[in-house]
Amino acid sequence: MSKIFERISILSCIILAVLIQSCQSDARNSTRIPPVVKKTHAQWQSDALLSLTELINRGIDTDQNYFKRARIYFEREQYSDALEDINESIYEQENVSEYFLLRGKVNRELGQIDKALEDAQRAEALQQSSPELYVLLADVLQAKGRFREAINYLNQAMKMAPYDGSAYYVKGMLQARQGDSLASISSFKYAMNVNPKLLRAYEQSIIILRKLKNPAEALTINEKAIQRFPNVPSLYFERGEIFNVLAKPDTALINYQKAVALKPAYEDALMRIATVGTQLKEYYKAIRALEALLKIKPKSKDINNMLGYAYEKAGDYTKAIDYYTTALVLSPGDQSARNGLYRIRRDEDASIYSTYNPDASASSGYKLLDTSRVKINVIRPRGTTNIRVDSSRKAKIE
Numbered sequence: 517m518s519k520i521f522e523r524i525s526i527l528s529c530i531i532l533a534v535l536i537q538s539c540q541s542d543a544r545n546s547t548r549i550p551p552v553v554k555k556t557h558a559q560w561q562s563d564a565l566l567s568l569t570e571l572i573n574r575g576i577d578t579d580q581n582y583f584k585r586a587r588i589y590f591e592r593e594q595y596s597d598a599l600e601d602i603n604e605s606i607y608e609q610e611n612v613s614e615y616f617l618l619r620g621k622v623n624r625e626l627g628q629i630d631k632a633l634e635d636a637q638r639a640e641a642l643q644q645s646s647p648e649l650y651v652l653l654a655d656v657l658q659a660k661g662r663f664r665e666a667i668n669y670l671n672q673a674m675k676m677a678p679y680d681g682s683a684y685y686v687k688g689m690l691q692a693r694q695g696d697s698l699a700s701i702s703s704f705k706y707a708m709n710v711n712p713k714l715l716r717a718y719e720q721s722i723i724i725l726r727k728l729k730n731p732a733e734a735l736t737i738n739e740k741a742i743q744r745f746p747n748v749p750s751l752y753f754e755r756g757e758i759f760n761v762l763a764k765p766d767t768a769l770i771n772y773q774k775a776v777a778l779k780p781a782y783e784d785a786l787m788r789i790a791t792v793g794t795q796l797k798e799y800y801k802a803i804r805a806l807e808a809l810l811k812i813k814p815k816s817k818d819i820n821n822m823l824g825y826a827y828e829k830a831g832d833y834t835k836a837i838d839y840y841t842t843a844l845v846l847s848p849g850d851q852s853a854r855n856g857l858y859r860i861r862r863d864e865d866a867s868i869y870s871t872y873n874p875d876a877s878a879s880s881g882y883k884l885l886d887t888s889r890v891k892i893n894v895i896r897p898r899g900t901t902n903i904r905v906d907s908s909r910k911a912k913i914e
Contacts, residue, residue, distance in 0.1 A: 561588050579608035583615055590622060593713065598622050613642035620652050632656045647677035654686045663693060681711030689720065697724050708740075715745055722754045731761045749778040753785050765792050769801070776805070781812060790822055799830040817846040817853070824856050833860050 555563070568585040572578055586601035602619045609615065620635030633656040639649055650673035657666035667690060673683050688703030701724055707717040718741035725734035735758050741751050756771035769792045775785040786805045793802030806823045813819060824839035837860060843853035 561592065564588060579605045579612075579615075582608070583612075583618065586618060586622075590618065590625075593625075595622050595625050599626065611642060613639045613644035616642065617644055617646070617649050617652070620656075621648070624652060624656060629656050629659050633660070647673045647680060647683070650676070651680060651682045651686060655682070655689075658686060658689050658693065663690060666690060679710065681707045681709075681714055681717075684710065685714055685717045685720075688717070692720065692724060697728055700724060712744060715741070715748065718744075719750060719754070722751075722758075726754070726758060726761060729761075731758050734758050747778060749775040749782055749785070752778070753782065753788070756785070756788060760788075760792070765796055768792055769796065769798070773801075776808075780808065783809065783812060790826075794822075794826060794829070797829070799826045802826045803830070815846060817843040817850055820846065821850070821852045821856065824853065828856060828860060833864065836860060 565585060565588055568581045568588075571581045572585070582601045582605040586598045586605065589595070589598035589601060599619070599622045602615060602622060605612070605615045606619065616635045616639040620632045620639060623629075623632035623635060632652065636649060636652045636656060640653070650669045654666045654669040654673060657663075657669065666686065670683060670686050670690070673680065674687075677683065684703045684707040688700040688707060691697075691703060692700035701721055704717045704721040704724075707714050708721070711717075718737060721737050722734045722741070725731070725737065735755070738751060738755050738758060741748075742755070745751060752771045752775040756768040756775065759765070759768035759771065769789065772785045772788045772792065776782050776789065779785070786809045789805035790802045790809070793799065793805065803823065803826045806819055806826060810816070810819050810823065820839045820843040824836045824843065827833075827836035827839065837857065840853040840856045840860075843850050844857075847853075
């Protein structure tokens with residue numbers, strides 16, 4: 517019996533060892549505990565938006581949740597959505613400085629400088645004293661030409677946050693205003709490296725480099741900007757300007773058209789399409805751009821003149837005359853329109869006389885008078901006839 521018990525105990529030990537080894541193998545292969553998957557920042561934002569929207573719909577802490585959702589929209593560069601939400605926050609609670617600061621930043625990105633300044637000043641009045649606020653105040657004040665005030669706020673911001681990218685953008689703008697282009701470019705580069713979302717830093721760098729006649733460096737920054745902001749029309753417009761400087765009007769025209777495709781009422785780009793298209797004899801491309809401009813400025817005699825010229829060069833004299841005539845109605849003494857009408861009449865008269873074929877006239881049976889072989893005597897007026905009067909005969913008339 518003892519031997520039987522020994523065998524049973526040995527067998528049970530073996531089974532236990534196998535079970536322990538199996539459990540260890542499962543633990544090593546992570547088959548029992550699933551691995552934790554980390555979410556990306558974009559996924560986290562999407563989940564947060566869903567949660568905040570649900571809380572807002574349920575009416576829970578609406579002002580704070582609108583504010584939180586507005587911050588996410590602002591970070592995602594959805595500025596119109598951010599403005600709607602922050603307006604709701606301020607409607608719910610109108611004395612919170614953070615709300616006005618965020619709305620000021622949103623308005624700055626939307627180009628509403630006056631509204632951004634008003635919001636920033638309201639945030640300051642509500643005891644807000646963050647570097648974000650001082651950078652915003654410095655930015656909008658320099659945009660309005662109030663440089664001394666802008667410098668004071670910028671100095672305060674850089675003491676509190678010496679490595680802030682937005683602060684360096686404002687510093688670059690102030691340096692550019694003072695004529696120190698090289699220093700401003702250096703500040704813009706730092707701003708772009710620290711804060712790649714700062715579109716204005718790219719735009720200002722491109723403009724300054726183009727004015728400094730450094731199109732190669734301007735083109736490099738422009739390419740980086742388009743990779744980061746592929747749907748911003750001003751970047752394609754600036755790209756067209758760079759290729760114009762490089763004497764590549766064909767490529768410039770393509771980029772101007774891309775800018776207009778993104779923003780159909782882009783006046784500067786439309787005018788460039790008109791001028792470059794006319795230069796390249798792409799008259800119908802120029803005409804389409806000018807017709808779009810005329811809808812924006814229907815009383816412009818210059819646009820009417822340009823349309824008249826484009827149609828004249830395209831050979832459509834009827835429409836050319838209409839636009840030249842409209843230009844004269846808008847400005848009766850306009851010489852460009854008068855010259856255009858004169859050219860059209862001259863060309864039309866030339867085309868009439870150019871259709872005369874002497875051989876065809878001779879074969880038709882009619883003879884033309886050769887005036888070179890005809891002698892024409894000049895008809896002189898008849899002279900006065902003197903009739904002699906017999907003085908011996910006196911006639912008396914009673």
